[in-house]
Amino acid sequence: AWGDNSSGQLGLGANAPELVANPSFVKIDPVESVVSGGGFVVAKLDNAELYAWGNQSCGRLGLADKKQDKTVWEPSMVVAAWDTAEAMNSAAKKQAAATAVGRSPSKQAIEDKQKEREDAAEKRKKT
Secondary structure (H helix, E strand, O other): OOEEOOOOOOOOOOOOOOEEOOOOOOOOOOEEEEEEEOOEEEEEEOOOOEEEEEEOHHHOOOEOOOOOOOEEEEEEEEOHHHOOHHHHHHHHHHHHHHHHOOOOOOHHHHHHHHHHHHHHHHHHHHO
């Protein structure tokens, strides 16, 4: 990874410079596919797990670790409820549609969805 690292989107750790001129190794493998956007990256591993890093404001990366930090400097696992690219894409489309019509999910709706994710993760751990 190289380029702008102002939001931690290169996944090189908190000590990496804001601008990385030369390609550097991101400590995550084996990666099957990668998707990136303005300030974030999501990687699907060969074992189908998803990891994300970069701009985490408003919980937008869907990480299992509920960090309050706005920047996630290293690859972190995505929660179970979003553990497929299709699920993430579906959630992104719903959010975009809500925003497009001038409304966004309420705080309660976001908290309810987070509770659903936590419950699903707990259920998967028990099975």
